Amino acid sequence: MTNRINGQWRLKSRPIGLVTENDFEYVETNLPDISEGEVLVRNIYLAFEPAMRGWLNDVKSYVPPVKIGEVMRASTVGQVIESNNPEFQPGQYVTGMMGWQEYFIDNGAPGAMGRSLNKVPEGVAPELMLSALGGTGLTAYFGMLDIGQPQKGDVVVVSGAAGATGSVAGQIAKIKGAAKVVGIAGGSEKCNWLTEELDFDAAIDYKAENVFDRLTEECPDGINIFFDNVGGQILDDALLNMAMNGRIVLCGGISSYNATELPPGPKNYMQLVIRRCTMQGFILIDYFHRATEAVAELADWVANGELKHAEDIQQGIENTPKTFLRLFEGKNKGKQLLRIAEPPF
Numbered sequence: 001m002t003n004r005i006n007g008q009w010r011l012k013s014r015p016i017g018l019v020t021e022n023d024f025e026y027v028e029t030n031l032p033d034i035s036e037g038e039v040l041v042r043n044i045y046l047a048f049e050p051a052m053r054g055w056l057n058d059v060k061s062y063v064p065p066v067k068i069g070e071v072m073r074a075s076t077v078g079q080v081i082e083s084n085n086p087e088f089q090p091g092q093y094v095t096g097m098m099g100w101q102e103y104f105i106d107n108g109a110p111g112a113m114g115r116s117l118n119k120v121p122e123g124v125a126p127e128l129m130l131s132a133l134g135g136t137g138l139t140a141y142f143g144m145l146d147i148g149q150p151q152k153g154d155v156v157v158v159s160g161a162a163g164a165t166g167s168v169a170g171q172i173a174k175i176k177g178a179a180k181v182v183g184i185a186g187g188s189e190k191c192n193w194l195t196e197e198l199d200f201d202a203a204i205d206y207k208a209e210n211v212f213d214r215l216t217e218e219c220p221d222g223i224n225i226f227f228d229n230v231g232g233q234i235l236d237d238a239l240l241n242m243a244m245n246g247r248i249v250l251c252g253g254i255s256s257y258n259a260t261e262l263p264p265g266p267k268n269y270m271q272l273v274i275r276r277c278t279m280q281g282f283i284l285i286d287y288f289h290r291a292t293e294a295v296a297e298l299a300d301w302v303a304n305g306e307l308k309h310a311e312d313i314q315q316g317i318e319n320t321p322k323t324f325l326r327l328f329e330g331k332n333k334g335k336q337l338l339r340i341a342e343p344p345f
C-alpha cells in the first residue's frame, strides 16, 4: 500500500432540476499499489461538458448513468507517475476518462465510453487534448463536416458559439469556405470575443436581442447550416430562418438539460418539410475510430493559427462541482477545465 491519498468527487444524489454542488461528495481513499501491467496516473486537468448532466439521470442513454457513490465520470489529462506497463513510462502525459479524482489506476482495459488511455503527443500542451484536439474539437469537426457538410459560400449559424464546441465549429466552417458565420451567445463580452478574436462575421446576444429578428437581418437569404448546441427557442427561431435544402446539426440541447419538465418539441419543425431541410443528431463516440484523421487536421489548423482555441481554467479540486455549474451559468468562454495539480510530482 502506498501512502497516497486519493481525493475523489462521487455522485451523492441524483439531481432534480438544476444540478447543485450538494449532489456530489468529496471522499478520500487510500490508493492501493499498482499490479503487473498497471499504470498510476496523477490527474492534472479535469474537463467539463454539459452532457455530464445527462449522465446523472437514471435513464437509458448512449452511456450508462453514473451510479450513486461512483466517482464522477469525466475526461481528464494527467501524468504517469508509476508504471508496471512497458507501454507507458513515468513522465508521459496521458488522456482518458479518468474521472473527478486525483489519481487513476489504469489496467489497459477500455474504460468508460470504450476509451482507454491515450498518450499526449510530444510537444502538444496537455490541456489541448481536452479542448481543440480532444473530444471538443472532434465533436465540432465531425458535426460540422460530416453532418453539416459546409460548401463554399454557405451561411452558417452556431448556437452556444462562445462555448468549447461552438467556438471550434464556427471556425471550422470559416476554414472550409463559409461566406458568413454567425454566432449566438449570451452577453456582449462573449459576442465581442467571437467577432474580434475568432473571426465570426456577426454575433447575436440571445440574452439581450431578439434572436429571430437578428437571424433574419444577418441571414436574409436563409441559413444553410445551423449547428445547434442549445435547442429550445433558439432552435425554433433558426427553423424559421433556414434556406432551401439547409442542414441542421443537432449537437446538443443545453437549454433543457436541467429541466424538470421537457418543453414541447420545436413548433416550427414543418419548415423542414417546406424548405426540404435535414435535421440530424450525432454522438461523438460513433466517430472515435476516425479520431486520428480529425486530430491531424485540427492540429495543423492550430499550428498555423487558423484555429484559435480557448480554455477557461479554474483551480483546485475543492472547486470541482462549482466548476461544473459554470457551464449552466454561462460563465465559461471556450473549454471549461479545472487544474487540480502542478507537476513535477
Ligand SMILES: NC(=O)c1ccc[n+]([C@@H]2O[C@H](COP(=O)([O-])OP(=O)(O)OC[C@H]3O[C@@H](n4cnc5c(N)ncnc54)[C@H](OP(=O)(O)O)[C@@H]3O)[C@@H](O)[C@H]2O)c1
Pocket (backbone or CB within 6 Å): 048, 049, 050, 051, 135, 136, 139, 160, 161, 162, 163, 164, 165, 166, 184, 185, 186, 187, 190, 229, 230, 250, 251, 252, 253, 254, 255, 256, 282, 283, 284, 285, 326, 327, 328, 329, 330, 331, 332, 333, 334, 335, 336
Ligand atoms: N453530440 C455530441 O457528441 C456532443 C459532444 C460534446 C458536446 N455536445 C453538446 O454540445 C453542446 C456544447 O457543449 P460544450 O462542452 O462545448 O459546452 P460549452 O458550450 O462550453 O458550455 C455550455 C454553454 O452553454 C450555454 N448555455 C448554458 N445554458 C444555456 C441555456 N439555457 N440556453 C442557451 N445557452 C446556454 C452557456 O453559454 P452562454 O453564455 O452563451 O449562454 C455555456 O457557456 C452541449 O449541448 C453538449 O451537450 C455534444
